[in-house]
Amino acid sequence: MAENEKIIEIEVLRYRPEQDKEPVLQTYKVPFTDDMSVLQGLQYIKDYLDGTVSFRWSCRMAICGSCGMMIDGKPKLSCKTFLRDYYPGGLRVEALAHLPIERDLVVDATDFVTKLESIKPYIIPKEPRALEQGEYLQTPQQRDMYEQFSSCINCMLCYAACPQYGLNPKFTGPGILALMHRYNADSRDGGQAERNELGYADEGYWGCTAVGYCSEVCPKGVDPANAINQNKMNSAINYFTRFVTPGGAGK
Amino acid sequence: MSNRRPYVRSMDGWWKRDPYFIRYMAREVTAVFVALYAIVLLFGLVRLGQGEAAFNGWLQYLKTPWMLVFHLIVLAVFCYHTWSWFNIMPKTMPIIFMGGKRLQPGTITGTGLAASVVACLAVLFIVRGMS
Amino acid sequence: MKRSNEPIFWSLFGAGGMLAALIGPALVFITGIAVPFGFVFSPDTMSYAHMLAFSQSWAGKVFVLAVIALFLWHAAHRIHILLHDFGVHAVTAVRVLCYGGAFAGTVIAAYTLLMIKA
Numbered sequence: 271m272a273e274n275e276k277i278i279e280i281e282v283l284r285y286r287p288e289q290d291k292e293p294v295l296q297t298y299k300v301p302f303t304d305d306m307s308v309l310q311g312l313q314y315i316k317d318y319l320d321g322t323v324s325f326r327w328s329c330r331m332a333i334c335g336s337c338g339m340m341i342d343g344k345p346k347l348s349c350k351t352f353l354r355d356y357y358p359g360g361l362r363v364e365a366l367a368h369l370p371i372e373r374d375l376v377v378d379a380t381d382f383v384t385k386l387e388s389i390k391p392y393i394i395p396k397e398p399r400a401l402e403q404g405e406y407l408q409t410p411q412q413r414d415m416y417e418q419f420s421s422c423i424n425c426m427l428c429y430a431a432c433p434q435y436g437l438n439p440k441f442t443g444p445g446i447l448a449l450m451h452r453y454n455a456d457s458r459d460g461g462q463a464e465r466n467e468l469g470y471a472d473e474g475y476w477g478c479t480a481v482g483y484c485s486e487v488c489p490k491g492v493d494p495a496n497a498i499n500q501n502k503m504n505s506a507i508n509y510f511t512r513f514v515t516p517g518g519a520g521k
Numbered sequence: 522m523s524n525r526r527p528y529v530r531s532m533d534g535w536w537k538r539d540p541y542f543i544r545y546m547a548r549e550v551t552a553v554f555v556a557l558y559a560i561v562l563l564f565g566l567v568r569l570g571q572g573e574a575a576f577n578g579w580l581q582y583l584k585t586p587w588m589l590v591f592h593l594i595v596l597a598v599f600c601y602h603t604w605s606w607f608n609i610m611p612k613t614m615p616i617i618f619m620g621g622k623r624l625q626p627g628t629i630t631g632t633g634l635a636a637s638v639v640a641c642l643a644v645l646f647i648v649r650g651m652s
Numbered sequence: 653m654k655r656s657n658e659p660i661f662w663s664l665f666g667a668g669g670m671l672a673a674l675i676g677p678a679l680v681f682i683t684g685i686a687v688p689f690g691f692v693f694s695p696d697t698m699s700y701a702h703m704l705a706f707s708q709s710w711a712g713k714v715f716v717l718a719v720i721a722l723f724l725w726h727a728a729h730r731i732h733i734l735l736h737d738f739g740v741h742a743v744t745a746v747r748v749l750c751y752g753g754a755f756a757g758t759v760i761a762a763y764t765l766l767m768i769k770a
Contacts, residue, residue: 285528287524287525287526287527287528288524292528293528293530343538343539344539367530367538368530368532370527370528370529371527371528371529371530372525372527378527411618411621414616414618414623415616433532433535433536433542433737436532436535437532437535437736437737437739467653467655468653470653470655470656471653471654471655471656472654472656472658473653474653474656476656476658476662479549479733479737480609480612480613481541481542481545482541482545482609482612483539483541483542483545485612486541493612495612496611496612496613496614496616499612499613500613500614500615500616502613502659502662503613503615505656505659506659506662506663509655509659509660510659510663532739533739536737546734546737549730549733549734549737550734551730552726552727552729552730552731552734553727553731553734555668555672555676555723555726555727555730556723556724556727556728556731558680558684558723559719559720559723559724559727559757560724560757561684562683562716562719562720562723563720563724563757563760563761565683565703566707566716566720566761566764566765567760567764569700569703569704569707569764569768570764570767570768573700576700576703577700580688580698580699583683583684583687583688584688584689588684588688589684589685589688589689591684592680592683592684592685593685595680595684596677596680596681596684596685599672599676599677599680600677602669602672602673602676603672603673603674603676603677606669606670606672606673607673633673636674637673637674637675637677640674640675640678641674641675641677641678642678644675644678644679644682645678645681645682645692648682648693648697649692649693651697651702
Protein backbone atom coordinates (compact mmCIF):
# COMPACT_ATOMS: atom_id res chain seq x y z
CA MET A 271 0.00 0.00 0.00
CA ALA A 272 0.89 3.66 -0.19
CA GLU A 273 3.44 5.26 2.13
CA ASN A 274 0.76 7.27 3.95
CA GLU A 275 -0.73 4.01 5.22
CA LYS A 276 -1.91 4.19 8.80
CA ILE A 277 -2.72 1.48 11.33
CA ILE A 278 -5.88 1.58 13.44
CA GLU A 279 -6.85 -0.70 16.32
CA ILE A 280 -10.27 -2.27 15.97
CA GLU A 281 -11.69 -4.00 19.05
CA VAL A 282 -14.27 -6.58 18.08
CA LEU A 283 -16.73 -8.09 20.54
CA ARG A 284 -16.39 -11.79 19.82
CA TYR A 285 -18.93 -14.41 20.75
CA ARG A 286 -18.53 -17.98 19.58
CA PRO A 287 -21.32 -19.94 21.24
CA GLU A 288 -19.41 -23.22 21.00
CA GLN A 289 -16.42 -21.89 23.00
CA ASP A 290 -17.25 -18.56 24.67
CA LYS A 291 -19.37 -18.46 27.80
CA GLU A 292 -19.90 -14.78 27.25
CA PRO A 293 -18.72 -12.22 24.68
CA VAL A 294 -15.05 -11.23 24.81
CA LEU A 295 -13.12 -8.41 23.17
CA GLN A 296 -10.41 -9.10 20.63
CA THR A 297 -8.19 -6.39 19.16
CA TYR A 298 -6.93 -6.28 15.57
CA LYS A 299 -4.43 -3.88 14.03
CA VAL A 300 -5.77 -2.87 10.66
CA PRO A 301 -3.93 -0.83 8.02
CA PHE A 302 -6.35 1.65 6.47
CA THR A 303 -6.72 4.52 4.08
CA ASP A 304 -8.99 7.53 4.51
CA ASP A 305 -11.63 6.21 2.15
CA MET A 306 -12.16 2.97 4.11
CA SER A 307 -15.37 2.29 5.98
CA VAL A 308 -15.58 0.34 9.23
CA LEU A 309 -17.09 -2.48 7.18
CA GLN A 310 -14.02 -2.51 4.96
CA GLY A 311 -11.91 -2.66 8.10
CA LEU A 312 -13.81 -5.77 9.18
CA GLN A 313 -13.45 -7.26 5.74
CA TYR A 314 -9.70 -6.70 5.99
CA ILE A 315 -9.69 -8.57 9.30
CA LYS A 316 -11.67 -11.44 7.81
CA ASP A 317 -9.53 -11.68 4.66
CA TYR A 318 -6.05 -11.19 6.15
CA LEU A 319 -6.06 -11.47 9.95
CA ASP A 320 -8.78 -13.76 11.27
CA GLY A 321 -11.19 -15.65 9.08
CA THR A 322 -13.38 -16.65 12.01
CA VAL A 323 -14.85 -13.17 12.60
CA SER A 324 -18.55 -13.18 11.62
CA PHE A 325 -20.58 -10.18 10.49
CA ARG A 326 -23.41 -9.43 8.06
CA TRP A 327 -23.09 -7.20 5.05
CA SER A 328 -24.29 -6.94 1.51
CA CYS A 329 -24.62 -3.73 -0.47
CA ARG A 330 -21.85 -1.55 1.04
CA MET A 331 -23.93 1.53 0.22
CA ALA A 332 -26.43 2.02 3.06
CA ILE A 333 -29.46 0.53 1.40
CA CYS A 334 -29.56 -3.17 2.31
CA GLY A 335 -29.64 -2.60 6.07
CA SER A 336 -27.45 -5.63 6.90
CA CYS A 337 -24.32 -4.17 8.45
CA GLY A 338 -25.69 -2.34 11.49
CA MET A 339 -23.54 -2.61 14.61
CA MET A 340 -22.53 -0.66 17.70
CA ILE A 341 -19.53 1.45 16.80
CA ASP A 342 -17.99 2.99 19.91
CA GLY A 343 -21.34 2.41 21.59
CA LYS A 344 -23.53 4.06 18.94
CA PRO A 345 -25.77 2.14 16.56
CA LYS A 346 -24.44 2.77 13.06
CA LEU A 347 -24.26 1.22 9.62
CA SER A 348 -20.64 0.10 9.34
CA CYS A 349 -20.62 0.80 5.59
CA LYS A 350 -21.54 4.41 6.24
CA THR A 351 -19.05 5.00 9.04
CA PHE A 352 -15.41 5.73 8.32
CA LEU A 353 -12.29 4.49 10.07
CA ARG A 354 -10.59 7.89 9.66
CA ASP A 355 -13.10 9.41 12.11
CA TYR A 356 -11.78 7.14 14.87
CA TYR A 357 -8.09 7.56 14.15
CA PRO A 358 -5.77 7.68 16.04
CA GLY A 359 -7.89 6.53 18.99
CA GLY A 360 -9.15 3.27 17.59
CA LEU A 361 -12.70 1.97 17.84
CA ARG A 362 -14.80 -0.79 19.32
CA VAL A 363 -17.41 -2.69 17.34
CA GLU A 364 -20.11 -4.79 18.99
CA ALA A 365 -23.27 -6.52 17.88
CA LEU A 366 -26.39 -4.31 17.87
CA ALA A 367 -27.55 -3.64 21.43
CA HIS A 368 -30.82 -5.09 22.78
CA LEU A 369 -30.78 -7.98 20.33
CA PRO A 370 -29.49 -11.46 21.18
CA ILE A 371 -25.99 -12.13 19.82
CA GLU A 372 -26.01 -15.10 17.49
CA ARG A 373 -22.26 -15.01 16.82
CA ASP A 374 -19.73 -12.16 16.98
CA LEU A 375 -21.39 -9.19 15.28
CA VAL A 376 -24.37 -11.16 13.99
CA VAL A 377 -27.62 -10.70 15.91
CA ASP A 378 -30.70 -12.88 16.03
CA ALA A 379 -33.34 -10.99 14.02
CA THR A 380 -36.12 -13.55 14.48
CA ASP A 381 -38.17 -11.34 16.78
CA PHE A 382 -37.90 -8.40 14.40
CA VAL A 383 -38.91 -10.39 11.35
CA THR A 384 -41.84 -12.05 13.13
CA LYS A 385 -43.16 -8.68 14.26
CA LEU A 386 -42.59 -7.22 10.81
CA GLU A 387 -44.86 -9.84 9.27
CA SER A 388 -47.49 -9.37 11.96
CA ILE A 389 -48.30 -5.73 11.13
CA LYS A 390 -49.44 -6.43 7.55
CA PRO A 391 -46.81 -4.25 5.92
CA TYR A 392 -48.67 -3.81 2.65
CA ILE A 393 -51.52 -1.66 1.42
CA ILE A 394 -54.92 -3.07 2.31
CA PRO A 395 -57.33 -1.37 -0.12
CA LYS A 396 -60.38 0.35 1.35
CA GLU A 397 -62.62 -1.47 -1.11
CA PRO A 398 -61.99 -3.92 -3.94
CA ARG A 399 -61.03 -2.05 -7.05
CA ALA A 400 -61.29 -3.30 -10.64
CA LEU A 401 -58.52 -2.76 -13.13
CA GLU A 402 -60.69 -0.55 -15.36
CA GLN A 403 -61.18 1.87 -12.48
CA GLY A 404 -57.59 2.90 -13.07
CA GLU A 405 -54.77 3.79 -10.72
CA TYR A 406 -55.05 5.28 -7.26
CA LEU A 407 -54.51 9.02 -7.27
CA GLN A 408 -52.66 10.75 -4.49
CA THR A 409 -51.80 14.41 -3.98
CA PRO A 410 -48.21 15.36 -3.10
CA GLN A 411 -49.45 16.32 0.37
CA GLN A 412 -51.11 12.93 0.85
CA ARG A 413 -47.82 11.36 -0.12
CA ASP A 414 -45.90 13.57 2.31
CA MET A 415 -47.96 12.11 5.16
CA TYR A 416 -46.22 8.74 4.85
CA GLU A 417 -43.27 9.05 2.48
CA GLN A 418 -40.64 9.67 5.13
CA PHE A 419 -41.81 6.60 7.07
CA SER A 420 -41.52 4.43 3.98
CA SER A 421 -37.74 4.86 3.78
CA CYS A 422 -37.04 2.18 6.38
CA ILE A 423 -34.42 -0.40 5.35
CA ASN A 424 -35.00 -2.72 8.37
CA CYS A 425 -31.47 -2.20 9.65
CA MET A 426 -32.63 -2.40 13.31
CA LEU A 427 -30.41 0.50 14.43
CA CYS A 428 -33.50 2.00 16.08
CA TYR A 429 -33.99 -1.20 18.09
CA ALA A 430 -30.42 -0.90 19.33
CA ALA A 431 -31.25 2.71 20.28
CA CYS A 432 -34.50 1.90 22.08
CA PRO A 433 -34.14 1.15 25.80
CA GLN A 434 -37.83 0.27 26.01
CA TYR A 435 -37.26 -2.58 23.56
CA GLY A 436 -34.17 -3.61 25.50
CA LEU A 437 -36.12 -3.61 28.77
CA ASN A 438 -39.17 -5.35 27.33
CA PRO A 439 -38.76 -7.26 24.06
CA LYS A 440 -42.55 -7.67 23.86
CA PHE A 441 -42.71 -4.02 22.81
CA THR A 442 -43.18 -3.94 19.03
CA GLY A 443 -40.39 -1.38 18.76
CA PRO A 444 -39.66 1.76 16.76
CA GLY A 445 -38.98 0.56 13.22
CA ILE A 446 -41.98 -1.71 12.87
CA LEU A 447 -44.39 0.74 14.48
CA ALA A 448 -43.08 3.39 12.08
CA LEU A 449 -43.77 1.03 9.21
CA MET A 450 -47.23 0.39 10.59
CA HIS A 451 -47.82 4.12 10.60
CA ARG A 452 -46.47 4.31 7.06
CA TYR A 453 -49.35 2.12 5.85
CA ASN A 454 -51.96 3.58 8.18
CA ALA A 455 -51.10 7.08 6.99
CA ASP A 456 -51.38 6.14 3.32
CA SER A 457 -54.52 7.61 1.73
CA ARG A 458 -54.95 4.43 -0.34
CA ASP A 459 -54.97 2.19 2.71
CA GLY A 460 -57.94 0.99 4.72
CA GLY A 461 -56.23 -1.37 7.15
CA GLN A 462 -55.93 1.01 10.12
CA ALA A 463 -58.51 -0.77 12.28
CA GLU A 464 -56.82 -4.17 11.85
CA ARG A 465 -53.33 -2.82 12.52
CA ASN A 466 -54.30 -0.59 15.41
CA GLU A 467 -55.48 -3.53 17.43
CA LEU A 468 -51.76 -3.96 18.03
CA GLY A 469 -51.05 -0.23 17.91
CA TYR A 470 -53.47 0.56 20.75
CA ALA A 471 -52.09 -2.19 23.00
CA ASP A 472 -49.33 -1.90 25.60
CA GLU A 473 -47.07 -3.67 23.12
CA GLY A 474 -47.90 -1.04 20.50
CA TYR A 475 -47.63 2.75 20.65
CA TRP A 476 -47.99 2.74 24.45
CA GLY A 477 -44.76 0.82 24.97
CA CYS A 478 -42.91 3.94 23.82
CA THR A 479 -41.79 6.56 26.35
CA ALA A 480 -40.61 9.12 23.79
CA VAL A 481 -36.90 8.72 24.39
CA GLY A 482 -36.41 9.83 20.79
CA TYR A 483 -32.99 8.22 20.20
CA CYS A 484 -34.44 5.94 17.49
CA SER A 485 -35.00 8.96 15.25
CA GLU A 486 -31.53 10.24 16.01
CA VAL A 487 -29.74 7.06 14.86
CA CYS A 488 -31.93 6.25 11.83
CA PRO A 489 -29.67 6.32 8.75
CA LYS A 490 -32.67 7.07 6.52
CA GLY A 491 -34.36 9.91 8.43
CA VAL A 492 -37.49 7.87 9.10
CA ASP A 493 -38.23 9.45 12.52
CA PRO A 494 -39.93 6.48 14.23
CA ALA A 495 -40.45 8.53 17.41
CA ASN A 496 -42.75 10.84 15.51
CA ALA A 497 -44.55 7.97 13.76
CA ILE A 498 -45.30 6.38 17.13
CA ASN A 499 -46.04 9.37 19.30
CA GLN A 500 -48.41 11.11 16.94
CA ASN A 501 -50.51 7.96 17.20
CA LYS A 502 -50.82 8.21 20.96
CA MET A 503 -53.22 11.10 20.48
CA ASN A 504 -55.26 9.09 17.94
CA SER A 505 -55.21 6.11 20.26
CA ALA A 506 -56.37 8.23 23.21
CA ILE A 507 -59.17 9.84 21.18
CA ASN A 508 -60.26 6.42 20.02
CA TYR A 509 -60.14 5.16 23.61
CA PHE A 510 -62.46 7.85 24.91
CA THR A 511 -64.82 8.06 21.92
CA ARG A 512 -65.05 4.38 20.97
CA PHE A 513 -68.48 3.94 22.56
CA VAL A 514 -70.00 6.97 20.83
CA THR A 515 -68.49 6.49 17.38
CA PRO A 516 -70.08 3.97 15.06
CA GLY A 517 -67.87 0.90 14.83
CA GLY A 518 -65.41 2.47 17.26
CA ALA A 519 -65.73 -0.02 20.09
CA GLY A 520 -63.81 -2.86 18.47
CA LYS A 521 -62.06 -4.90 21.08
CA MET B 522 -28.97 -30.57 16.99
CA SER B 523 -28.13 -26.94 16.68
CA ASN B 524 -25.25 -25.24 18.44
CA ARG B 525 -27.23 -22.03 18.73
CA ARG B 526 -26.90 -20.27 22.04
CA PRO B 527 -27.97 -16.66 21.45
CA TYR B 528 -26.47 -14.39 24.10
CA VAL B 529 -28.72 -11.77 25.69
CA ARG B 530 -26.85 -8.84 27.20
CA SER B 531 -27.88 -7.26 30.50
CA MET B 532 -29.70 -3.92 30.60
CA ASP B 533 -28.23 -2.98 33.99
CA GLY B 534 -27.15 0.64 34.02
CA TRP B 535 -28.28 1.19 30.42
CA TRP B 536 -28.91 4.91 30.94
CA LYS B 537 -25.20 5.49 31.58
CA ARG B 538 -24.33 4.09 28.17
CA ASP B 539 -25.07 7.19 26.12
CA PRO B 540 -25.32 10.94 26.88
CA TYR B 541 -28.64 10.88 25.03
CA PHE B 542 -30.04 8.45 27.61
CA ILE B 543 -28.75 10.60 30.47
CA ARG B 544 -30.63 13.61 29.05
CA TYR B 545 -33.75 11.45 28.73
CA MET B 546 -33.46 10.32 32.34
CA ALA B 547 -32.90 13.93 33.45
CA ARG B 548 -36.15 14.82 31.69
CA GLU B 549 -37.98 12.04 33.48
CA VAL B 550 -36.47 12.88 36.88
CA THR B 551 -37.97 16.40 36.66
CA ALA B 552 -41.22 14.65 37.61
CA VAL B 553 -39.95 14.07 41.15
CA PHE B 554 -39.61 17.83 41.64
CA VAL B 555 -42.98 18.52 40.02
CA ALA B 556 -44.49 16.10 42.54
CA LEU B 557 -42.66 17.73 45.49
CA TYR B 558 -43.83 21.18 44.41
CA ALA B 559 -47.41 19.97 44.05
CA ILE B 560 -47.19 18.47 47.56
CA VAL B 561 -45.97 21.80 48.99
CA LEU B 562 -48.96 23.52 47.35
CA LEU B 563 -51.30 20.80 48.59
CA PHE B 564 -50.02 21.38 52.13
CA GLY B 565 -50.68 25.09 51.72
CA LEU B 566 -54.22 24.38 50.56
CA VAL B 567 -54.93 22.03 53.46
CA ARG B 568 -53.50 24.64 55.87
CA LEU B 569 -55.71 27.27 54.23
CA GLY B 570 -58.74 25.10 54.93
CA GLN B 571 -57.67 24.80 58.58
CA GLY B 572 -57.76 28.55 59.22
CA GLU B 573 -55.58 31.61 59.45
CA ALA B 574 -53.10 30.44 62.09
CA ALA B 575 -52.40 27.19 60.28
CA PHE B 576 -51.99 28.98 56.94
CA ASN B 577 -49.63 31.56 58.42
CA GLY B 578 -47.55 28.70 59.75
CA TRP B 579 -47.20 27.38 56.21
CA LEU B 580 -46.30 30.87 54.95
CA GLN B 581 -43.60 31.17 57.64
CA TYR B 582 -42.28 27.77 56.62
CA LEU B 583 -41.87 28.98 53.03
CA LYS B 584 -39.55 31.71 54.34
CA THR B 585 -36.98 29.28 55.74
CA PRO B 586 -33.65 29.11 53.88
CA TRP B 587 -34.19 25.42 53.15
CA MET B 588 -37.42 26.16 51.35
CA LEU B 589 -35.72 28.93 49.38
CA VAL B 590 -33.01 26.51 48.26
CA PHE B 591 -35.69 23.94 47.48
CA HIS B 592 -37.71 26.39 45.38
CA LEU B 593 -34.63 27.64 43.54
CA ILE B 594 -33.87 24.06 42.54
CA VAL B 595 -37.52 23.50 41.60
CA LEU B 596 -37.49 26.66 39.48
CA ALA B 597 -34.43 25.45 37.57
CA VAL B 598 -36.02 22.03 37.12
CA PHE B 599 -39.29 23.54 35.88
CA CYS B 600 -37.37 25.60 33.33
CA TYR B 601 -35.68 22.39 32.15
CA HIS B 602 -39.08 20.72 32.02
CA THR B 603 -40.43 23.54 29.82
CA TRP B 604 -37.46 23.29 27.50
CA SER B 605 -37.54 19.49 27.25
CA TRP B 606 -41.34 19.42 26.88
CA PHE B 607 -41.30 21.60 23.79
CA ASN B 608 -38.09 20.02 22.57
CA ILE B 609 -39.82 16.61 22.24
CA MET B 610 -43.05 18.22 21.00
CA PRO B 611 -42.21 17.92 17.26
CA LYS B 612 -42.01 14.15 17.81
CA THR B 613 -45.36 13.94 19.55
CA MET B 614 -47.36 16.00 17.06
CA PRO B 615 -48.94 14.88 13.82
CA ILE B 616 -47.37 16.25 10.65
CA ILE B 617 -48.84 19.71 10.03
CA PHE B 618 -48.83 21.58 6.76
CA MET B 619 -48.93 25.37 6.66
CA GLY B 620 -49.29 26.98 3.26
CA GLY B 621 -48.36 23.70 1.56
CA LYS B 622 -45.11 23.38 3.53
CA ARG B 623 -44.44 20.99 6.37
CA LEU B 624 -44.09 22.69 9.75
CA GLN B 625 -40.44 22.29 10.82
CA PRO B 626 -39.44 20.88 14.24
CA GLY B 627 -37.61 24.09 15.13
CA THR B 628 -40.75 26.13 14.48
CA ILE B 629 -42.84 23.88 16.72
CA THR B 630 -40.32 24.00 19.59
CA GLY B 631 -39.86 27.74 19.15
CA THR B 632 -43.59 28.42 19.16
CA GLY B 633 -44.02 26.32 22.29
CA LEU B 634 -41.21 28.09 24.14
CA ALA B 635 -42.57 31.48 23.06
CA ALA B 636 -46.06 30.48 24.28
CA SER B 637 -44.54 29.48 27.60
CA VAL B 638 -42.75 32.83 27.99
CA VAL B 639 -45.99 34.68 27.18
CA ALA B 640 -48.02 32.51 29.59
CA CYS B 641 -45.49 32.96 32.40
CA LEU B 642 -45.41 36.73 31.92
CA ALA B 643 -49.21 36.79 31.83
CA VAL B 644 -49.37 34.92 35.16
CA LEU B 645 -46.81 37.30 36.70
CA PHE B 646 -48.75 40.38 35.55
CA ILE B 647 -52.14 39.01 36.62
CA VAL B 648 -50.83 38.14 40.09
CA ARG B 649 -49.16 41.55 40.33
CA GLY B 650 -52.43 43.21 39.33
CA MET B 651 -54.40 41.24 41.93
CA SER B 652 -52.13 42.16 44.84
CA MET C 653 -53.92 -7.82 21.72
CA LYS C 654 -55.47 -6.19 24.73
CA ARG C 655 -56.34 -2.52 24.41
CA SER C 656 -54.14 -0.47 26.72
CA ASN C 657 -55.59 1.69 29.48
CA GLU C 658 -52.66 4.04 29.12
CA PRO C 659 -54.80 6.75 27.42
CA ILE C 660 -56.37 7.65 30.79
CA PHE C 661 -53.03 8.20 32.50
CA TRP C 662 -51.31 9.58 29.44
CA SER C 663 -54.00 12.25 28.97
CA LEU C 664 -53.64 13.40 32.57
CA PHE C 665 -49.86 13.25 32.19
CA GLY C 666 -50.02 15.33 29.03
CA ALA C 667 -52.37 17.91 30.50
CA GLY C 668 -50.20 18.29 33.60
CA GLY C 669 -47.00 18.43 31.57
CA MET C 670 -48.42 21.11 29.30
CA LEU C 671 -49.67 23.18 32.25
CA ALA C 672 -46.31 22.84 34.00
CA ALA C 673 -44.41 23.75 30.82
CA LEU C 674 -46.56 26.82 30.20
CA ILE C 675 -46.90 28.39 33.65
CA GLY C 676 -44.85 26.19 36.00
CA PRO C 677 -41.75 28.43 36.18
CA ALA C 678 -43.91 31.51 36.91
CA LEU C 679 -45.84 29.69 39.66
CA VAL C 680 -42.70 28.44 41.38
CA PHE C 681 -41.15 31.90 41.17
CA ILE C 682 -44.24 33.53 42.72
CA THR C 683 -45.16 31.04 45.46
CA GLY C 684 -41.70 29.84 46.37
CA ILE C 685 -39.35 32.76 45.87
CA ALA C 686 -40.78 36.20 45.12
CA VAL C 687 -43.68 36.38 47.57
CA PRO C 688 -42.08 34.64 50.60
CA PHE C 689 -38.94 36.74 50.25
CA GLY C 690 -40.78 39.93 49.39
CA PHE C 691 -39.78 41.15 46.01
CA VAL C 692 -41.64 42.07 42.80
CA PHE C 693 -44.98 41.47 44.55
CA SER C 694 -46.47 43.08 47.63
CA PRO C 695 -45.80 40.94 50.74
CA ASP C 696 -49.50 40.28 51.36
CA THR C 697 -50.05 38.75 47.90
CA MET C 698 -50.41 35.31 49.47
CA SER C 699 -51.94 36.48 52.75
CA TYR C 700 -54.64 34.35 54.34
CA ALA C 701 -57.35 36.83 53.32
CA HIS C 702 -56.20 36.93 49.70
CA MET C 703 -55.80 33.19 49.34
CA LEU C 704 -59.11 32.50 51.06
CA ALA C 705 -60.92 34.90 48.74
CA PHE C 706 -59.19 33.29 45.75
CA SER C 707 -60.22 29.79 46.84
CA GLN C 708 -63.80 30.90 47.45
CA SER C 709 -64.32 31.80 43.79
CA TRP C 710 -65.11 28.96 41.42
CA ALA C 711 -62.44 30.08 39.00
CA GLY C 712 -59.94 30.02 41.85
CA LYS C 713 -61.04 26.54 42.96
CA VAL C 714 -60.73 25.17 39.44
CA PHE C 715 -57.30 26.73 38.99
CA VAL C 716 -55.91 25.45 42.29
CA LEU C 717 -57.31 21.97 41.71
CA ALA C 718 -56.01 21.90 38.14
CA VAL C 719 -52.49 22.86 39.20
CA ILE C 720 -52.22 20.48 42.16
CA ALA C 721 -54.02 17.49 40.64
CA LEU C 722 -52.58 17.68 37.12
CA PHE C 723 -49.03 18.24 38.41
CA LEU C 724 -49.48 15.16 40.61
CA TRP C 725 -50.84 13.01 37.76
CA HIS C 726 -48.11 14.22 35.44
CA ALA C 727 -45.46 13.33 38.00
CA ALA C 728 -47.08 10.00 38.88
CA HIS C 729 -46.99 8.85 35.25
CA ARG C 730 -43.35 9.83 34.79
CA ILE C 731 -42.19 8.38 38.11
CA HIS C 732 -44.00 5.17 37.19
CA ILE C 733 -42.03 5.02 33.93
CA LEU C 734 -38.84 6.08 35.68
CA LEU C 735 -39.05 3.13 38.09
CA HIS C 736 -39.66 0.81 35.14
CA ASP C 737 -36.62 2.37 33.41
CA PHE C 738 -34.50 1.75 36.50
CA GLY C 739 -35.52 -1.89 36.36
CA VAL C 740 -38.11 -2.00 39.15
CA HIS C 741 -40.45 -4.69 37.94
CA ALA C 742 -43.00 -4.75 40.77
CA VAL C 743 -45.49 -3.35 38.27
CA THR C 744 -48.62 -3.47 40.41
CA ALA C 745 -46.95 -2.04 43.52
CA VAL C 746 -45.42 0.79 41.51
CA ARG C 747 -48.75 1.60 39.88
CA VAL C 748 -50.63 1.62 43.16
CA LEU C 749 -47.98 3.81 44.75
CA CYS C 750 -47.78 6.37 41.90
CA TYR C 751 -51.36 6.61 40.71
CA GLY C 752 -52.76 5.95 44.19
CA GLY C 753 -50.71 8.87 45.48
CA ALA C 754 -51.93 11.17 42.73
CA PHE C 755 -55.50 10.05 43.33
CA ALA C 756 -55.24 10.66 47.08
CA GLY C 757 -53.76 14.11 46.46
CA THR C 758 -56.56 14.94 44.05
CA VAL C 759 -59.24 13.86 46.52
CA ILE C 760 -57.67 15.81 49.39
CA ALA C 761 -57.37 18.95 47.23
CA ALA C 762 -60.92 18.67 45.89
CA TYR C 763 -62.37 18.02 49.35
CA THR C 764 -60.49 20.95 50.92
CA LEU C 765 -61.60 23.28 48.14
CA LEU C 766 -65.23 22.19 48.50
CA MET C 767 -65.07 22.81 52.25
CA ILE C 768 -63.84 26.38 51.74
CA LYS C 769 -67.18 28.18 51.55
CA ALA C 770 -67.81 31.76 50.59
